[in-house]
Amino acid sequence: MPTLPQFLSQAFNGIALGSLLALIASGLSIILGALGVLNFAHGAMFMLGAYVAFVALGAWGSFGAALALGALALLALGFALERGLIRFYYRRPPEDQILVTFGLGIMMVEAVRYIFGPLSQRVPLPGWGQGIVNFGFFLYPLYRVQVIGMVAVLLLAFYVLLYRTRIGLVVRAGIEDATMVQLLGTNVQRMFLVVFSLGAMAAGIAGVIYAPLSSVIPNMGEPFLVECFVVIVIGGLGSFPGAVVGGIVVGEILSLTTLFNPAYAQAAIYAVMTLVLIVRPRGLFGTLGRA
Amino acid sequence: MTRVIKAAGAAMDGGVGAPMIEVERINSYYGDSHILFDVSMAVHEREVVALLGRNGAGKSTTLKTLAGAVHPRSGTIRFEGAAIEALPSHVIAQRGLQLVPEERRIFGGLSVTENLELAALSAPQPLPLDDIFAIFPRLRERRGSYGRSLSGGEQQMLAIARALIRRPRVILLDEPFEGLAVIIVQNLLEVCRALVAQGQTIVIVEQNVRAALTLAHRTYVLNNGHMVFEGTPEALRAAPDVMDRYLGV
Numbered sequence: 169m170p171t172l173p174q175f176l177s178q179a180f181n182g183i184a185l186g187s188l189l190a191l192i193a194s195g196l197s198i199i200l201g202a203l204g205v206l207n208f209a210h211g212a213m214f215m216l217g218a219y220v221a222f223v224a225l226g227a228w229g230s231f232g233a234a235l236a237l238g239a240l241a242l243l244a245l246g247f248a249l250e251r252g253l254i255r256f257y258y259r260r261p262p263e264d265q266i267l268v269t270f271g272l273g274i275m276m277v278e279a280v281r282y283i284f285g286p287l288s289q290r291v292p293l294p295g296w297g298q299g300i301v302n303f304g305f306f307l308y309p310l311y312r313v314q315v316i317g318m319v320a321v322l323l324l325a326f327y328v329l330l331y332r333t334r335i336g337l338v339v340r341a342g343i344e345d346a347t348m349v350q351l352l353g354t355n356v357q358r359m360f361l362v363v364f365s366l367g368a369m370a371a372g373i374a375g376v377i378y379a380p381l382s383s384v385i386p387n388m389g390e391p392f393l394v395e396c397f398v399v400i401v402i403g404g405l406g407s408f409p410g411a412v413v414g415g416i417v418v419g420e421i422l423s424l425t426t427l428f429n430p431a432y433a434q435a436a437i438y439a440v441m442t443l444v445l446i447v448r449p450r451g452l453f454g455t456l457g458r459a
Numbered sequence: 460m461t462r463v464i465k466a467a468g469a470a471m472d473g474g475v476g477a478p479m480i481e482v483e484r485i486n487s488y489y490g491d492s493h494i495l496f497d498v499s500m501a502v503h504e505r506e507v508v509a510l511l512g513r514n515g516a517g518k519s520t521t522l523k524t525l526a527g528a529v530h531p532r533s534g535t536i537r538f539e540g541a542a543i544e545a546l547p548s549h550v551i552a553q554r555g556l557q558l559v560p561e562e563r564r565i566f567g568g569l570s571v572t573e574n575l576e577l578a579a580l581s582a583p584q585p586l587p588l589d590d591i592f593a594i595f596p597r598l599r600e601r602r603g604s605y606g607r608s609l610s611g612g613e614q615q616m617l618a619i620a621r622a623l624i625r626r627p628r629v630i631l632l633d634e635p636f637e638g639l640a641v642i643i644v645q646n647l648l649e650v651c652r653a654l655v656a657q658g659q660t661i662v663i664v665e666q667n668v669r670a671a672l673t674l675a676h677r678t679y680v681l682n683n684g685h686m687v688f689e690g691t692p693e694a695l696r697a698a699p700d701v702m703d704r705y706l707g708v
C-alpha cells in the first residue's frame with residue numbers, strides 16, 4: 169500500500185495534470201459546442217505549443233518568451249486554419265470534419281517529426297521553477313505547484329471571457345442555437361473564428377506549460393486528445409464548468425490509479441465515464457442534445 | 460395550379476403606407492421537397508398582415524424565407540426597395556426584418572436579461588431594458604432566471620421581447636399564441652394591439668384565426684404552398700368557401 173505522503177503527492181499530480189486537461193478540453197469542448205466540429209488536431213496543437221517551448225527555452229532560456237510565443241503562434245495558426253480550411257466544413261457531414269481535422273493533426277505531427285526528429289527531447293525547468301516545496305509531511309516539486317497556479321489564472325480568464333463579456337454571451341448562445349443567434353442579427357461566423365483561435369491558443373499554452381514537466385516528442389498530443397474526449401463526455405459537451413470539473417476528475421483518476429497499478433489508469437477513466445453516462449447521459453454539466 | 464381570389468375592397472385604408480416587403484413568385488425547398496410555389500405577397504408600412512392556412516400549408520416556411528433562414532431557389536424579395544432574398548439571415552435582421560420563430564428558441568442557459576442583451580447586441584438603437592420590462596412586467600420579475608426555467612407563456616413573452624428590443628421595422632410573428640392559456644393570449648393580444656396602435660408593421664401567422672383577424676388589416680391564405688386568397692378580414696369572413704376549404708373554420 170502507498171504511504172500517505174505518496175498518496176498526497178500523487179493527488180497533487182492529479183490536480184496539475186487535471187488542470188492542464190481542463191485547459192485543453194475547455195477549448196476543444198467549446199469548439200465542438202459552438203462550431204459543431206470535433207477538432208482531432210487539438211492534441212497536435214498542444215504538441216506544437218510544447219515544441220515552441222523547447223525551441224524558445226533553448227534559444228533564449230526565457231519561459232515568459234516561450235509562453236508568449238506559444239500563445240501567439242497557436243493563436244495565429246488557429247486563425248489561419250479556421251479562415252483557410254475549417255469554415256468550409258461547417259455544413260459538411262461530421263465524417264468530413266473528422267477527416268480534415270484528423271489529417272491536419274497528422275500533418276502537424278509529421279512536420280515536427282521531420283524537423284526535430286522522432287526522439288524525445290528534454291525541456292529544462294525555468295530558473296524560478298526549480299526547487300522543492302515542503303508541505304510539512306511531504307515534499308513536492310515547486311514547478312508543479314506553479315503549473316496549478318498558472319492554469320488556474322488562465323481558466324479564470326476563460327471564465328471571465330465567457331461569462332462577463334459580449335463575445336462570451338454570443339459564444340454561450342451560439343453553443344445552444346447558432347441559427348437563432350444569426351436570426352437576432354449577430355454574425356456567428358466571426359464568433360466561430362474567435363472560438364477556434366482561442367481554443368488553439370489555450371492548447372498551445374497548455375503545451376508550453378507542460379513541456380518542462382516531461383520531455384517533448386512528436387506524438388505526445390495523442391493521449392491528451394483521447395483523455396480530453398473523455399473529459400468532455402464526463403463534463404458535458406460545450407460546457408466550460410464541465411470541462412474544468414471533468415479535467416480534474418480525469419487527472420485525479422489517472423494519477424491515483426497509477427499509484428496502485430499504472431496498467432489500469434486508462435481503463436479506470438473509461439469505467440468512470442461509463443458510470444457518469446449511465447447516471448447522466450449528457451454528462452455532469454451537459455444540457456445539449458446534439459444529434 | 461395557383462388561383463388567387465382577389466377580394467373586392469382589398470385596397471389599403473388610410474393608415475397604411477408605402478410597400479415595405481414585396482415578395483414575387485418565390486419557390487422554396489427543403490432539400491428536394493418543393494414547399495412554396497410562386498408565392499407572392501406584399502406588406503405595407505404600418506400594416507398588420509395575417510398569413511393563414513392549414514397545418515403544413517407553408518406559413519412558417521414563408522416567414523423563414525423572408526427572414527433568410529431559408530433561401531428561395533427562385534423569385535425575389537424586396538425589403539424597402541432592396542433585394543434581400545440572397546442575404547444571410549443576420550444581415551436581414553440588421554436591416555430590421557425580425558422573425559419570432561414558432562419554436563420560440565429561447566436560450567435556455569442564458570438568463571432573461573442575457574437573452575435580451577444578446578438580441579440587442581447588433582441593433583443600432585435598442586430599446587432600454589426598462590421599456591421592455593414596462594411592456595412585460597413578468598419578465599422583470601424573472602430577469603435573473605434561466606430561459607429553460609420559464610413557463611411557455613413567459614418564453615413567448617421573451618421571444619417577442621427579444622424582437623422588440625431591436626426596434627425592428629417589421630416583426631414576423633409565427634404562431635405567438637400557440638399552446639398558451641387564454642389569459643396569456645389575452646395579455647399578448649393587448650401587447651400586439653398597443654404595437655399596432657404605435658404603427659408597428661407586423662406579419663402574423665396564427666392557427667387562432669379569430670384572434671389573428673381582430674388584429675389584421677389584410678390577410679393571405681396559403682394552401683399546399685400556393686397563395687389562394689388575398690383580402691381584408693371582412694372579405695375573408697364573407698368568403699365562406701375559402702374559410703371552409705383552406706382554414707377549416
Ligand SMILES: Nc1ncnc2c1ncn2[C@@H]1O[C@H](COP(=O)(O)OP(=O)(O)OP(=O)(O)O)[C@@H](O)[C@H]1O
Pocket residue numbers: 489492494512513514515516517518519520521561
Ligand atoms: N426542416 C424541414 N425539412 C423538410 N420538410 C419540412 C421542414 N420543415 C417543414 N417541412 C415541410 O414543409 C411543409 C410546410 O411546412 P411549414 O412549417 O411551412 O408549414 P406551416 O404552414 O407553418 O404549418 P404549421 O401550422 O404546422 O406550423 C410541410 O409539409 C412540412 O412537413
Ligand SMILES: [Mg+2]
Pocket residue numbers: 518519520561633
Ligand atoms: Mg408553422
